[in-house]
Amino acid sequence: MSTDRVPVHVSVLPAETLSLLDPKAGETWVDCTVGGGGHTRMFAERVGPNGRVIGLDQDPTMLEMARQRVAGLTVELVHANFDQLSEVLTARGIDSVDGVFADLGFSSDQMSEKARGLSFRDDGPLDMRLDPTTGETAADMVNTMSEAGLADVFWEFGEERRSRRVAQRIVARREEKPFATTADLANVVRSCVPRSGSIDPATRVFQALRIAVNDELGSLDRLLAMLPRVVKLGGRAGIISFHSLEDRRAKQAFRAVGLWQPVTKKPVEASDEETARNPRARSAKLRVARRIAN
Ligand SMILES: C[S@@+](CC[C@H](N)C(=O)[O-])C[C@H]1O[C@@H](n2cnc3c(N)ncnc32)[C@H](O)[C@@H]1O
Numbered sequence: 074m075s076t077d078r079v080p081v082h083v084s085v086l087p088a089e090t091l092s093l094l095d096p097k098a099g100e101t102w103v104d105c106t107v108g109g110g111g112h113t114r115m116f117a118e119r120v121g122p123n124g125r126v127i128g129l130d131q132d133p134t135m136l137e138m139a140r141q142r143v144a145g146l147t148v149e150l151v152h153a154n155f156d157q158l159s160e161v162l163t164a165r166g167i168d169s170v171d172g173v174f175a176d177l178g179f180s181s182d183q184m185s186e187k188a189r190g191l192s193f194r195d196d197g198p199l200d201m202r203l204d205p206t207t208g209e210t211a212a213d214m215v216n217t218m219s220e221a222g223l224a225d226v227f228w229e230f231g232e233e234r235r236s237r238r239v240a241q242r243i244v245a246r247r248e249e250k251p252f253a254t255t256a257d258l259a260n261v262v263r264s265c266v267p268r269s270g271s272i273d274p275a276t277r278v279f280q281a282l283r284i285a286v287n288d289e290l291g292s293l294d295r296l297l298a299m300l301p302r303v304v305k306l307g308g309r310a311g312i313i314s315f316h317s318l319e320d321r322r323a324k325q326a327f328r329a330v331g332l333w334q335p336v337t338k339k340p341v342e343a344s345d346e347e348t349a350r351n352p353r354a355r356s357a358k359l360r361v362a363r364r365i366a367n
Contacts, residue, residue, distance in 0.1 A: 078138055078182065079138065079141070080108070080109030080110065080111075080135075080138045080139060080142065080180070080182050081109070081181055081182055081185075082108055082109035082111065082180040082181040082182050083109075083111070083181070083350075083351045083353070084108075084109070084111030084112050084115075084176070085176065085313060085343060085347070085351065085353060085354040085357040086313060086341065086343055086347070086354065086357055086359050087111065087112070087115060089341050089359055090112060090115070090174070090311060090313070090359060091115055091119065093309075093311065093336055093337065093341065093359070093361040094172055094174060094309045094311045094361055095309065096116050096119040096120050096124075096171070096172055097119065097120070097124075097171070098119070098120060098121045098123060098124060099120065099121065099123040099124045100120050100124050100125075100170075100171035100172065101120070101124060101125045101126075101127075101167065101170045101171050101172075102116045102120060102124070102125070102126050102127075102170060102171060102172045102173070102174070103126070103127045103128075103129065103158065103162075103170055103172070103173045103174070103303075104116055104126060104127075104128045104129070104174050104175075105129050105155035105158065105173060105174065105175035105296065106129070106130060106155065106174075106175050106176045106177065107128040107129065107130040107135060107136060107139045107150060108130065108135055108139065108176065108180040108182075109135070109138065109139055109142065109180055109181075109182060110128070110138075110139030110140075110142035110143050111142070112174060112176055113126060113128045113139065113142070113143055113148060114142050114143050114146065114148075116172075116174070117143055117146035117147060117148045118146065120147070121147075122147060124147060125147050125149070126143075126146070126147060126148045126149070127148075127149050127151060127161065127162075127165070127170075128143070128148055128149065128150045128151065129151050129152075129153045129154075129155050129157075129158070129161065130150075130152065130153075131152070131153065131154045131155075131203050131204035131287075132183065132203050132204055132205070133152045133204075133206065134205075135180060135182065135183065136150045136151075136152055138182060154204065154292055155175060155292060155296045156291075156292040156295035156296055156299075158173070158296060158299060158303060159299050159302070159303060162303065169302070169303055169304060169305040169308070170303060170304060170305065170308065171304075171305060171307075171308045171309070172304065172308050172309045172310065172311075173300060173303060173304055173308075173309075173310045173311075174310070174311045174312075175293075175296065175311075175312050175313070176313040177289070177293065177312065177313060177314050177315060177319050178289075178314075178315045178319075179191060179203060179283075181353065183203065188200070189201065189202075189205075190210075190211060190254075190255050191279075191283060192255065192279075193255055193256075193258075193259040193273060193275040193276070193279050194273075195255070196254055196255055196256035197254065197255050198210075198212070198253065198254060198255075199211045199212035199215070199252055199253060199254055199255055199257070199258055200212070201282060201283045201286045201287070202286055202287065203287050204287075208286070208287075209286065210286065211258075211282045211283070211286050212251070212252055212253060214226075214282065214285060214286060215243055215247065215252050215258060215282070216247050216251045216252055220240045220241060220243075220244045221240070223236075223239075223240035223243060223244070224236045224237045224239070224240035226281050226282065226285045227239055227240060227277070227278050227281045228281075229281070230280065230281035230282075230284040230285055230290070230318065231277035231278055231279075231280050231281030231282075231284075232277060233266070233277040233278055233281065235265060235266050238265050238266075239261075239262055239265055239266060239278055242261055242262075242264065242265045243258075243261060246261050255279075258275070258278075258279075259273075259275040259279070262274060262275040262278045263275055266278075280316070284318070289319075290318060290319070290322070293319060293322055293323075294322060297312075297322060297323065297326035298326075300326070300364075301329070301332045301333075301364065304364040305364065306364055306365065306366055307363065307364065307365075308363070308364045309336070309361060309362070309363055309364070310327070310333075310361070310362055310364070311359060311360065311361040311362075312359070312360050313357050313358065313359045314340075314357075314358050314360075315356050315357060315358075316356065320340060320358045320360070323360045324340075324360060327360055327362035331365070332364065332365065333362035333363065333364060333365065334362060334363045334365045335360070335361075335362050336361040336362055336363055337359065337360050337361045337362075340358035340359060340360050341358070341359040341360075341361075342357065342358060342359075343355065343357055
């Protein structure tokens with residue numbers, strides 16, 4: 074991914090995020106998922122010159138792209154997985170912060186970059202890592218994982234009803250020739266999953282692999298577990314999720330009696346006007362909670 078690009082990602086639920094999380098002048102906030110820097114910038118403008126925003130992203134290219142959007146504001150950009158949030162704060166001598174926010178998943182900029190291999194619409198290397206500096210690629214996974222292991226991934230993270238059949242077909246094919254590209258995998262999936270409506274049959278398998286490659290649910294569980302220690306009393310936490318596996322986790326975490334008071338009883342969703350402008354917002358769900366005394 075080249076770094077001279079300007080982010081095209083459009084932040085979801087911007088007004089709702091600001092009004093429910095309510096960052097105030099002089100506060101310290103963490104944006105766990107800088108992406109194109111849209112939310113980070115809004116937080117930084119609110120906390121002002123006497124406040125501080127620490128912005129994390131596991132993708133160094135997104136941080137470079139966001140840098141110009143937050144230029145001149147009190148923002149520190151850090152290349153880290155958000156499951157390392159405690160370590161990032163400790164290294165800066167910070168015990169706790171006024172607010173933590175995460176807008177999960179991937180940005181439009183990452184999805185449209187063929188070399189990432191996130192999209193089945195474009196042919197590219199079968200990679201899918203959001204942090205390209207570390208870990209196994211999707212190709213490593215489909216070429217080495219057991220058939221049962223692959224079927225579990227497709228079922229658990231993609232709710233793909235034909236998970237076993239897809240896994241069987243993949244294992245048979247890789248014995249002839251290992252998988253290297255997204256088109257290669259998408260075609261094998263399409264050969265054994267029937268199309269339903271306008272949804273590409275490869276959609277669920279690609280989502281499942283991306284979640285597994287990036288250990289997305291493991292990272293989210295670790296972040297949610299550390300939030301009560303990291304957010305000060307009266308502080309706020311907000312999570313925007315894009316599928317039920319994530320939303321369920323945020324809902325459970327913010328229900329912990331004696332730790333959090335939910336600010337949103339039901340998740341906040343985008344208005345028709347926003348989804349018309351930004352189709353990505355269609356599946357976004359925002360949950361916010363306030364840290365209370367235990
Ligand atoms: C939906 S985008 C964020 C968009 C951003 N809020 C904006 O307004 O432009 C999600 C970003 O989070 C990053 N990300 C996803 N999981 C992460 C994790 N576990 N740790 C750190 N960054 C992560 C991705 O690399 C991506 O850049």
